Amino acid sequence: MTETQLLVAGESKLRKLTDQPQPRVGEPSGGRSIARGFGYLALIVFAIGLLAPFAWMVLSSLKNANDVFSVPVVWWPETFVWQNYLDIWAKADMLTWIRNTLLLAVVVTFLQVLTGSFAAYGFSRMRFPGRDVLFLAYIGTIAVPWQSYMIPQFILLSNLKVSNTLWAIILIQAFGAFGVFLMKQYYETIPEELSEAARLDGLSEYGIWRRIMIPLSVPAIASLTLLTFVNTWNDYLGPLIYLRNPDLWTIQLGLKSFVSNLFDTNYALLFAGLSISVIPIAVIFLLGQKYFVEGIATSGMKG
Numbered sequence: 001m002t003e004t005q006l007l008v009a010g011e012s013k014l015r016k017l018t019d020q021p022q023p024r025v026g027e028p029s030g031g032r033s034i035a036r037g038f039g040y041l042a043l044i045v046f047a048i049g050l051l052a053p054f055a056w057m058v059l060s061s062l063k064n065a066n067d068v069f070s071v072p073v074v075w076w077p078e079t080f081v082w083q084n085y086l087d088i089w090a091k092a093d094m095l096t097w098i099r100n101t102l103l104l105a106v107v108v109t110f111l112q113v114l115t116g117s118f119a120a121y122g123f124s125r126m127r128f129p130g131r132d133v134l135f136l137a138y139i140g141t142i143a144v145p146w147q148s149y150m151i152p153q154f155i156l157l158s159n160l161k162v163s164n165t166l167w168a169i170i171l172i173q174a175f176g177a178f179g180v181f182l183m184k185q186y187y188e189t190i191p192e193e194l195s196e197a198a199r200l201d202g203l204s205e206y207g208i209w210r211r212i213m214i215p216l217s218v219p220a221i222a223s224l225t226l227l228t229f230v231n232t233w234n235d236y237l238g239p240l241i242y243l244r245n246p247d248l249w250t251i252q253l254g255l256k257s258f259v260s261n262l263f264d265t266n267y268a269l270l271f272a273g274l275s276i277s278v279i280p281i282a283v284i285f286l287l288g289q290k291y292f293v294e295g296i297a298t299s300g301m302k303g
Contacts, residue, residue: 061271097254116179124187168242186220
């Protein structure tokens with residue numbers, strides 16, 4: 001075969017190779033596509049498992065009392081009883097319960113964000129002897145269950161004459177080690193040069209915390225706000241121990257009063273009240289979802 005024929009044959013083979021469709025950059029292969037499909041399927045199954053009890057609660061709140069626990073289970077109500085959402089307001093002191101719960105959730109959330117962000121600034125930016133040991137000891141309290149010091153705490157608050165008041169719940173939840181840990185991890189992603197430049201300009205440590213660190217840590221603050229608000233709103237054991245006056249009951253304690261007897265409880269009304277109690281949490285989560293995800297995702301990173 002001559003040199004010309006070899007060149008022609010090589011060009012022909014090269015043209016065949018270039019004519020074949022090539023996978024685009026970043027396009028997943030067949031195996032990766034199948035794995036991703038199974039991953040999405042697993043997430044859908046888990047999502048259905050998590051949302052099914054909530055959907056059953058909402059649908060049951062629109063049933064007659066005798067149809068809630070029918071056998072076999074009927075998911076979709078035959079007739080929608082919207083009257084349940086009116087009766088729960090007429091037969092229960094929902095306004096007082098929601099007011100008390102909202103007051104506690106807002107005050108506790110504000111104090112936890114304030115104290116947590118302030119303490120986190122000290123642990124992340126200030127230099128003092130024993131700082132790391134003190135931080136580890138403080139964070140170590142997260143591993144201590146509340147039940148282990150619940151009785152001494154109750155005795156202390158009783159001696160302070162704040163038992164059976166909303167102040168008891170505020171005092172035991174106004175400080176949290178988790179908030180300090182979350183905010184400290186986020187503060188460490190902010191460049192130290194910003195604080196040094198502010199000190200050169202004559203700004204105090206309080207000014208740096210208020211004017212620089214707080215505005216730059218909105219995602220972490222949103223995450224801490226959401227977690228604290230939800231935890232306080234859903235708290236049952238704390239109000240059960242400290243709030244004995246019905247005028248001070250939270251929505252969790254108030255709805256528990258419906259379940260006085262398992263045989264005569266109107267669970268349709270109970271589920272209507274529970275559905276109402278979920279609305280504030282759902283609204284806050286939807287409003288702060290973007291910042292919540294960003295704050296959790298970046299709290300473990302260092303800049």
